[in-house]
Amino acid sequence: MSEPAIQCVDVVKDYRGGLGGRQAYRALHGISLAVPQGQVFGFLGPNGAGKTTALKILLSFIRPTSGAALLFGRSTQEPATRRLLGYLPETTTYPEYLTAREAVMFYARLSGLARGTAASAAADALRTTGLREDADRPLKYFSKGMRQRVGLAQAIVHQPACLVLDEPASGLDPLGRREIRELITHLRAQGLTIFFSSHELSEVEAICDTIAILHRGRILVQGALAALLASATEHHSRAAALEALFVNTIRQDDHAHESVSDRA
Secondary structure: OOOEEEEEEEEEEEEEEEEHEEEEEEEEEEEEEEEOOOOOEHHHOOOOOOOOHHHHHHOOOOOOEEEEEOOOEEEEHHHHHHOOOOOOOOOOOOOOOOOOOHHHHHHHHOOOHHHHHHHHHHHHHHOOOOOOOHOEEEEHHHHHHHHHHHHHHHHHOOOOOOOEEOOOOOOHHHHHHHHHHHHHHHHOOOOOOOEEEOOOOOHHHOOOEEEEEEEEOOOEEEEEEHHHHHOOOOOOOOHHHHHHHHHHHHHHHHHHHHHHHHHH
8 A cells, every 4th residue: 555645643733822931722632644645635624623733734834743744754844855745825926017927937946946947847837727828918917716726837836746725716706616626636637646625615525535624623534535425315415415524523523522611
């Protein structure tokens, strides 16, 4: 069996607060997950669940208090490992006077590609994301959906093995969401592993192979999406079954938390 593309092993994250930093808030309570190579993994949870903290640890923006985040078995803290990762943040901001080609070339150069290689890599990334005809237009004329595709182009320009996408369909109209979904499906077919955080359960149901549900800094559900939804025969669609799984999981955990608080 091949090694997981992405792993979190007993990851704990505490944030210090209060006078003198003596008080701590635990954002992640020893989470563990594994994302198989070549799959699309959906990372779900309500606001405040700890998703952003987990993403920051995977991307080496912050360090865990304990535990480890691994990419193909190597620490994500290693510079060589980071080259295997591409990232699309929830909100992308680019200088509007740049063209799409100039913006993607800039990120190609940042990733360490030589100028000549960066030009051809940018052209390939823009072609993959459907922006070849618009590559030389200034970004100020781009729609939200087109800007998201520029974001995906910069995330793949250095040919990473894994992508981390934070709310890739956020704020898009139905056509824009479909275009992003088709792009993610295309990238998976090319062999990329894709880890994305989303509130759009319909998008998760449509393209994810595996999922995890995070709440209060703990992973409550994790597994193959098809297996998790197989027993939900009372629902008319997989999308409705996933919504029910998500809502029931969060409500049950909230109820258990309230019961413990009441006893205390």
